[in-house]
Amino acid sequence: MIKVGIVGGTGYTGVELLRLLTQHPEVDVSVITSRSEAGIPVADMYPNLRGHLDLAFSEPDVDVLGACDAVFFATPHGVAHALAAPLLAQGTRVIDLSADFRIKDPQIWAHWYNQAHGAPELLPEAVYGLPEVNRNAIKDARLIAVPGCYPTAVQLGYLPLIRAGLIALDSLIADCKSGVSGAGRGAKVGSLLCEASESMKAYSMNGHRHLPEITQGLQEAAQSSVNLLFMPHLTPMIRGIHASLYATLTPEAQRMTLAELQAVFEQTYAQETFVDVMPLGSAPETRSVRGSNMCRIAVHRPQEGAHVCVLSVIDNLVKGASGQAVQNLNIMFGFAEDAGLKQVALLP
Numbered sequence: 001m002i003k004v005g006i007v008g009g010t011g012y013t014g015v016e017l018l019r020l021l022t023q024h025p026e027v028d029v030s031v032i033t034s035r036s037e038a039g040i041p042v043a044d045m046y047p048n049l050r051g052h053l054d055l056a057f058s059e060p061d062v063d064v065l066g067a068c069d070a071v072f073f074a075t076p077h078g079v080a081h082a083l084a085a086p087l088l089a090q091g092t093r094v095i096d097l098s099a100d101f102r103i104k105d106p107q108i109w110a111h112w113y114n115q116a117h118g119a120p121e122l123l124p125e126a127v128y129g130l131p132e133v134n135r136n137a138i139k140d141a142r143l144i145a146v147p148g149c150y151p152t153a154v155q156l157g158y159l160p161l162i163r164a165g166l167i168a169l170d171s172l173i174a175d176c177k178s179g180v181s182g183a184g185r186g187a188k189v190g191s192l193l194c195e196a197s198e199s200m201k202a203y204s205m206n207g208h209r210h211l212p213e214i215t216q217g218l219q220e221a222a223q224s225s226v227n228l229l230f231m232p233h234l235t236p237m238i239r240g241i242h243a244s245l246y247a248t249l250t251p252e253a254q255r256m257t258l259a260e261l262q263a264v265f266e267q268t269y270a271q272e273t274f275v276d277v278m279p280l281g282s283a284p285e286t287r288s289v290r291g292s293n294m295c296r297i298a299v300h301r302p303q304e305g306a307h308v309c310v311l312s313v314i315d316n317l318v319k320g321a322s323g324q325a326v327q328n329l330n331i332m333f334g335f336a337e338d339a340g341l342k343q344v345a346l347l348p
């Protein structure tokens with residue numbers, strides 16, 4: 001058994017980590033921090049954990065956390081910048097669910113996150129924790145930047161086409177929908193029931209902070225520049241990301257049949273436990289992944305025209321955050337990659 005800690009246990013990704021880790025055969029959660037709830041039993045705040053976890057929130061303390069084999073950060077941006085270095089120095093591996101180490105250029109990070117980067121010296125060793133792309137680097141990493149929710153759904157959808165050189169790289173449009181839990185647990189007017197239910201709207205139309213993260217990943221895969229239009233929407237559901245991903249097929253790819261495009265996706269993800277390429281003609285639903293670490297994908301070519309449309313769904317709190325974080329932990333410590341992640345999605 002390894003000992004793990006969680007910094008920021010009261011948010012949705014923190015409690016989702018606990019839901020998964022209490023079922024993990026190789027992990028003992030020994031510390032969970034909250035400054036505002038220190039001393040309160042975790043199961044008093046989250047009754048779904050009653051009978052599964054006998055632990056109270058505590059103040060973040062670097063020495064206590066440093067006794068863990070790994071520490072997850074489920075905190076707002078900027079917190080891991082300050083605490084990662086002292087933990088790494090004590091030999092503790094760090095898995096950060098925030099965006100602190102996702103973007104390789106600290107100036108680009110500062111532009112999109114409106115603050116100076118607090119630990120640029122750690123960026124060279126931080127590994128972007130998308131296992132379907134970086135599994136080998138994750139094995140040896142000390143510091144993982146867990147991808148954001150939209151970036152996970154969008155990259156997994158586009159990667160097979162980009163790797164195979166099948167789409168024009170200046171033609172990408174990602175039309176994405178998120179459930180409200182993506183905005184976190186903090187009180188915000190836009191997350192109120194009367195504001196978010198029975199309605200849907202676009203936001204960050206002129207640029208969302210996930211744009212540079214997605215572009216960085218797609219450009220790495222393409223080894224060339226990529227032009228992406230990314231439009232996020234808030235939808236009246238609690239969990240889920242639905243990404244409709246469009247692109248123009250290259251002239252050569254337009255000579256391929258849909259079945260051949262489907263085969264590209266099936267081959268790319270044949271060995272991946274957590275990516276399900278659905279049969280031709282499928283429309284993946286967010287509820288088919290709710291509570292599970294799966295990404296379900298379907299590829300379409302409407303009217304057999306010049307455009308491809310990939311549909312990609314994940315649960316923002318699982319494959320989009322805490323489940324992917326546990327998948328990284330499993331790879332780092334040599335556990336079965338699906339340890340603690342065998343949940344079947346909750347449907348209906």
Ligand SMILES: NC(=O)C1=CN([C@@H]2O[C@H](COP(=O)(O)OP(=O)(O)OC[C@H]3O[C@@H](n4cnc5c(N)ncnc54)[C@H](OP(=O)(O)O)[C@@H]3O)[C@@H](O)[C@H]2O)C=CC1
Nearest residue numbers: 008009010011012013034035036074075098182184185321
């Ligand atoms: N919600 C989602 O779908 C996704 C979220 N993420 C990212 O995961 C991270 C966590 O998000 P979410 O779960 O929504 O959490 P919240 O932002 O709602 O909660 C943050 C947690 O961090 C703690 N915290 C805040 N400030 C500090 C600090 N300075 N030092 C130590 N602890 C602190 C809080 O507890 P306290 O203040 O009591 O200490 C709280 O437990 C964010 O970076 C978010 O962007 C990533 C992917 C998806």
Ligand SMILES: CC(=O)N[C@@H](CCC(=O)OP(=O)(O)O)C(=O)O
Nearest residue numbers: 098099148149178179180182183
């Ligand atoms: C619905 C909603 O508000 N979603 C969040 C994204 C989810 C998230 O928290 O992503 P990070 O991990 O990059 O912070 C947003 O658009 O800001």
